[in-house]
Amino acid sequence: MTLWHLILLALIQGITEFLPVSSSGHLVLLPNLTGLADQGQLLDVAVHVGTLAAVILYFWSDVRMGLLGVPRMLTGRIDTAGAKLAFLLMIATIPVVLVGLV
Numbered sequence: 001m002t003l004w005h006l007i008l009l010a011l012i013q014g015i016t017e018f019l020p021v022s023s024s025g026h027l028v029l030l031p032n033l034t035g036l037a038d039q040g041q042l043l044d045v046a047v048h049v050g051t052l053a054a055v056i057l058y059f060w061s062d063v064r065m066g067l068l069g070v071p072r073m074l075t076g077r078i079d080t081a082g083a084k085l086a087f088l089l090m091i092a093t094i095p096v097v098l099v100g101l102v
Contacts, residue, residue, distance in 0.1 A: 001043075005036050013047040023048075 012030060016023040024044065031038045056063055066089060069082025078087050 001037065001039065005039065006043075008034075008036075009039060009043060009047055010050070013051055017048075017051050023051075 008030065009027060012026050013023055016026045027039070027044050027047065030036065062085070065082040066085040067082075069080055069084070069086040072078070072080055072083035073086040073090070078084050
């Protein structure tokens with residue numbers, strides 16, 4: 001696999017991940033449209049993990065605040081911004097888990 005192919009995968013992932021289109025679908029279409037070899041699932045997952053790492057890095061202050069608020073939230077004290085963020089994220093996760101179970 002060439003460096004150009006990897007750069008193309010990263011660009012497609014970076015552009016389409018935050019648009020209301022399927023970034024995974026575009027990664028699958030790349031070999032069909034360009035004639036390049038199929039990159040396989042490992043590289044597809046790798047570019048998604050790269051996106052996750054970039055988002056965590058960009059929002060690191062919020063992620064850190066939420067992580068530091070988890071112990072206070074677990075003890076029932078939602079009196080700091082971090083504890084409130086952790087609590088609200090936990091509450092927001094419940095509907096997703098319920099829909100996933102159904």
